Amino acid sequence: MCDLGHPHQHGPFGFLVDTPGIRAIVAEARRVTAELAEPALRVEALRPAFATLLAADGWLPDACATPDETSGMGGGIGQYALYRAEDGSLCLFSLVVPPGAATPVHDHLAWGIVGIYRGRQDETIYRRLDDGSDPDRATLDVAKRQTLARGECYTLLPPADDIHYVKTISEEASVSIHLLANDTACVWRHRFDPEKGLVTPFRSGYTNAPCPPEGAR
Numbered sequence: 032m033c034d035l036g037h038p039h040q041h042g043p044f045g046f047l048v049d050t051p052g053i054r055a056i057v058a059e060a061r062r063v064t065a066e067l068a069e070p071a072l073r074v075e076a077l078r079p080a081f082a083t084l085l086a087a088d089g090w091l092p093d094a095c096a097t098p099d100e101t102s103g104m105g106g107g108i109g110q111y112a113l114y115r116a117e118d119g120s121l122c123l124f125s126l127v128v129p130p131g132a133a134t135p136v137h138d139h140l141a142w143g144i145v146g147i148y149r150g151r152q153d154e155t156i157y158r159r160l161d162d163g164s165d166p167d168r169a170t171l172d173v174a175k176r177q178t179l180a181r182g183e184c185y186t187l188l189p190p191a192d193d194i195h196y197v198k199t200i201s202e203e204a205s206v207s208i209h210l211l212a213n214d215t216a217c218v219w220r221h222r223f224d225p226e227k228g229l230v231t232p233f234r235s236g237y238t239n240a241p242c243p244p245e246g247a248r
């Protein structure tokens with residue numbers, strides 16, 4: 032399931048956690064991707080099925096809802112692949128952020144939908160004011176802040192509103208579920224330092240699955 036150290040467990044792609052609910056959301060993502068050309072329409076169409084997944088209890092293994100002290104994201108943040116398409120076109124993962132911890136400011140580079148499964152998070156979304164022509168620098172301004180509790184979702188539609196960070200504000204670790212149209216933890220994306228205006232290449236990695244070798248896709 033969430034620890035691939037055992038020889039009888041699933042490989043690094045496909046359904047790393049295989050439940051009817053995970054199968055259903057992946058099938059729905061495939062359906063809307065085939066039927067709708069616009070990412071904005073796809074994420075809206077996915078909301079009902081995603082809400083059903085967030086409302087259901089008992090499907091997420093405890094091992095995928097646990098902080099990870101060796102995290103590539105820092106702060107004990109665990110990122111657990113639940114489903115990964117081998118071609119990098121879709122992934123479903125849980126993100127576990129300990130109490131008081133925050134992710135780096137980061138982007139995603141793919142459309143998707145994210146919702147809270149446990150705990151509460153504060154999300155801060157940035158607007159980019161520069162034209163992105165300098166790969167090492169970005170001028171960011173806070174566009175929106177919101178508090179999210181179980182069952183609440185937000186959508187990702189790059190390039191708008193694609194840069195954010197989240198912080199856990201509950202006494203328990205927050206667990207959010209992410210469905211994105213890439214292999215999020217294995218793509219090179221960016222972390223940002225809004226105060227210094229700096230951009231750094233960033234690959235978070237999954238806690239429970241390896242990334243393909245560079246250039247393998």
Ligand SMILES: [Fe+2]
Binds near residue numbers: 137138139195
């Ligand atoms: Fe994010």
